[in-house]
Amino acid sequence: MVLGKLTWEAIPFDEPIPLISGVAVYVAVLAVLVWVVVKGYWPYLWREWITSVDHKRIGIMYCLLAAVMLVRGFIDAIMMRAQHALAFHAAGYLPASHFDQIFSAHGTIMIFFVAMPFVIGLMNFVVPLQLGVRDVAFPTLNSVSFWLTAVGVLLVNLSLVVGEFTRTGWLPYPPLSELRYSPGVGVDYYCWAIQISGIGTLMTGVNFVTTILKLRAPGMNYTRMPMFCWTALASSLLIVAAFPILTATLAMLLLDRYLDFHFFTDVAGGNSMMFMNLIWAWGHPEVYILVLPAFGIYSEVVSTFSGKPLFGYRSMVIATMAICIISFTVWLHHFFTMGAGPEVNAVFGIASMIIAVPTGVKIFNWMFTMYGGRVRFTSSMLWSIGFMVSFLIGGLTGVLLAVPTADFQLHNSEFLVAHFHNTIIPGVVFGVFAGYVYWFPKAFGFVLDERLGKWAFWLWVVGFWVAWAPGYVAGLEGMTRRLQHYDNPAWYPWMLLSALGVLIILAGIGAQIAQLVVSIRTRAARRDVTGDPWDDRSLEWATSSPPPVFNFARLPDVSDQEPYWDIKQRAREAMQLVTPEPEYEPIEIPRNSPTGFVTALFATVTGFALIWHIWWLVVLGLIGAYVTFVVFAWRDHTELVIPAEEVARMDRANREARAGYLRELAR
Ligand code: HEM
Numbered sequence: 001m002v003l004g005k006l007t008w009e010a011i012p013f014d015e016p017i018p019l020i021s022g023v024a025v026y027v028a029v030l031a032v033l034v035w036v037v038v039k040g041y042w043p044y045l046w047r048e049w050i051t052s053v054d055h056k057r058i059g060i061m062y063c064l065l066a067a068v069m070l071v072r073g074f075i076d077a078i079m080m081r082a083q084h085a086l087a088f089h090a091a092g093y094l095p096a097s098h099f100d101q102i103f104s105a106h107g108t109i110m111i112f113f114v115a116m117p118f119v120i121g122l123m124n125f126v127v128p129l130q131l132g133v134r135d136v137a138f139p140t141l142n143s144v145s146f147w148l149t150a151v152g153v154l155l156v157n158l159s160l161v162v163g164e165f166t167r168t169g170w171l172p173y174p175p176l177s178e179l180r181y182s183p184g185v186g187v188d189y190y191c192w193a194i195q196i197s198g199i200g201t202l203m204t205g206v207n208f209v210t211t212i213l214k215l216r217a218p219g220m221n222y223t224r225m226p227m228f229c230w231t232a233l234a235s236s237l238l239i240v241a242a243f244p245i246l247t248a249t250l251a252m253l254l255l256d257r258y259l260d261f262h263f264f265t266d267v268a269g270g271n272s273m274m275f276m277n278l279i280w281a282w283g284h285p286e287v288y289i290l291v292l293p294a295f296g297i298y299s300e301v302v303s304t305f306s307g308k309p310l311f312g313y314r315s316m317v318i319a320t321m322a323i324c325i326i327s328f329t330v331w332l333h334h335f336f337t338m339g340a341g342p343e344v345n346a347v348f349g350i351a352s353m354i355i356a357v358p359t360g361v362k363i364f365n366w367m368f369t370m371y372g373g374r375v376r377f378t379s380s381m382l383w384s385i386g387f388m389v390s391f392l393i394g395g396l397t398g399v400l401l402a403v404p405t406a407d408f409q410l411h412n413s414e415f416l417v418a419h420f421h422n423t424i425i426p427g428v429v430f431g432v433f434a435g436y437v438y439w440f441p442k443a444f445g446f447v448l449d450e451r452l453g454k455w456a457f458w459l460w461v462v463g464f465w466v467a468w469a470p471g472y473v474a475g476l477e478g479m480t481r482r483l484q485h486y487d488n489p490a491w492y493p494w495m496l497l498s499a500l501g502v503l504i505i506l507a508g509i510g511a512q513i514a515q516l517v518v519s520i521r522t523r524a525a526r527r528d529v530t531g532d533p534w535d536d537r538s539l540e541w542a543t544s545s546p547p548p549v550f551n552f553a554r555l556p557d558v559s560d561q562e563p564y565w566d567i568k569q570r571a572r573e574a575m576q577l578v579t580p581e582p583e584y585e586p587i588e589i590p591r592n593s594p595t596g597f598v599t600a601l602f603a604t605v606t607g608f609a610l611i612w613h614i615w616w617l618v619v620l621g622l623i624g625a626y627v628t629f630v631v632f633a634w635r636d637h638t639e640l641v642i643p644a645e646e647v648a649r650m651d652r653a654n655r656e657a658r659a660g661y662l663r664e665l666a667r
């Protein structure tokens with residue numbers, strides 16, 4: 001009674017694979033924590049990272065979280081494709097109940113805890129720097145957002161060891177997800193993890209809309225904003241508009257499960273198709289929440305490494321905002337088979353195809369940016385080119401699926417699964433990888449190893465195609481998705497080939513890990529003292545690497561679209577190496593705050609207690625969260641002020657280091 005539904009039976013002793021792997025992960029995490037404490041790093045971690053409200057630090061933590069979860073989600077993928085390779089005329093090695101949890105966990109983790117935090121992490125790190133400002137609009141809220149995302153991650157991983165994860169797929173469709181058919185805690189783990197992290201994401205959206213609309217360097221009007229900021233704005237607007245729908249929909253499902261409501265039950269007046277409509281009213285915009293910022297990254301990278309301004313800046317902005325709106329008008333293509341009739345299906349089919357138009361505009365813009373430029377094939381440029389070629393095919397198969405008659409055949413097949421991996425891996429994952437190698441020197445002050453970076457790229461692209469081209473074929477041959485085993489000999493060779501592809505991707509991830517390790521060990525030789533390792537064009541490169549807490553000693557004056565290129569140009573022309581020293585003023589920055597971390601602790605307790613129906617603990621958790629909120633709201637400390645002399649000292653060091661570089665340029 002005291003512990004609600006929680007008993008010893010919650011520990012899956014009869015399913016050794018998740019139990020052992022889960023325990024291993026937790027032991028590893030604990031070992032790292034003990035090591036941190038023993039070595040005396042805890043105060044540093046606490047002061048510089050955990051309680052940090054600096055957008056750069058928060059951005060880096062988001063990316064780290066995403067990278068770790070990418071490995072976790074990828075292990076799930078290996079397990080699924082291994083099962084598909086073994087389970088022809090056989091049971092394979094994964095029992096059905098475990099296989100179901102794996103594809104559900106893989107999808108959930110990859111979308112919510114890899115793609116989202118990676119994109120949001122890069123937005124966090126880059127946007128304020130590109131806008132030429134000191135931080136986001138609400139720095140402490142930003143930290144709360146991050147920590148709530150971490151709670152979601154924690155809960156999903158906890159389900160490995162205590163209880164179970166959902167078996168309903170990455171979106172918990174009723175009636176299967178209703179209490180009657182899913183009586184365990186799996187769906188509850190899913191729902192509370194997504195509810196808690198979803199609140200964090202919504203606050204991120206609010207934060208970035210406010211930041212981009214209200215905080216920009218003097219002179220940076222909308223037509224001078226870098227493309228990445230535009231796409232971050234579009235993505236944040238979509239978050240603000242779409243995430244409340246997700247939260248409300250899952251809240252209704254939770255009401256069904258906890259309080260016997262009948263929103264989606266198919267009895268007592270409920271309607272499960274209502275869930276499909278609502279969840280995809282969030283779900284399709286979600287696709288663009290992820291991919292638009294990736295398009296922004298490609299825009300920055302392609303322009304930098306072609307040595308030219310972005311071709312068709314205005315058409316790019318218009319295309320981005322058009323996608324932003326059209327993405328809300330296509331949700332029904334996820335369930336053409338619902339039976340809404342040919343007219344409705346035709347409308348949504350055509351709307352879905354229309355989205356391909358602005359996307360096509362973008363592809364042409366990137367190609368024209370490269371055309372006639374001096375293209376440097378660095379690894380971030382390779383990711384961008386690999387994206388253009390691969391994404392084109394993913395987009396085209398999407399247009400195919402948007403034809404309702406074709407979709408009646410292909411929906412829920414491996415063809416569909418191949419299609420969306422074909423958009424999300426080259427579209428989003430390659431994008432964040434491009435951003436990672438591109439902005440890494442800005443974050444850490446040294447450049448990543450390019451040779452291993454190129455290895456990683458080639459292994460990933462080849463692996464991607466070997467893993468997913470077979471999916472298209474198997475799907476056309478009638479293989480449905482989420483199959484734990486099968487008897488059709490036509491599919492078998494394709495599943496073997498796909499498993500080989502997954503191994504090649506594994507080698508690609510290995511190359512990325514090696515790249516990071518090697519680069520850290522040889523960092524002294526890879527130092528970037530110029531702050532501008534790629535001969536770049538936008539403002540984040542105008543400050544040192546890594547940037548000081550306050551980003552810019554004086555906010556830059558912006559007079560056109562490529563302010564930093566301008567500064568360098570003027571230096572070249574006037575042979576004027578260093579601008580006269582500005583008058584330094586004291587800079588106020590927000591103080592560190594444990595609010596985010598403490599809120600997350602209480603959110604974890606509350607979430608866990610809700611999942612297991614431990615009501616007294618729910619009450620305690622909520623009171624704790626409320627008290628945290630009140631304490632933060634009543635704080636009366638002043639912000640931290642960095643005195644002018646200190647600013648001057650830091651900035652002079654930076655100017656000195658760059659002077660040599662500018663002198664080179666002026667030659
Ligand atoms: C890195 C390489 C990846 C591989 C090899 C892979 C493999 C797979 C496989 C085998 C399935 C199940 C197919 C089936 O139903 O038969 C799957 C499902 C899925 N994957 Fe991936 N995946 C990868 C990356 C990603 C990424 C990056 C994302 C998203 C950001 C993602 C999102 C999903 C989703 C949403 C599902 C559907 C889960 C469900 O059925 O509910 N995957 N993936």
Ligand SMILES: [Cu+2]
Pocket residue numbers: 283284287330331333334
């Ligand atoms: Cu869609």
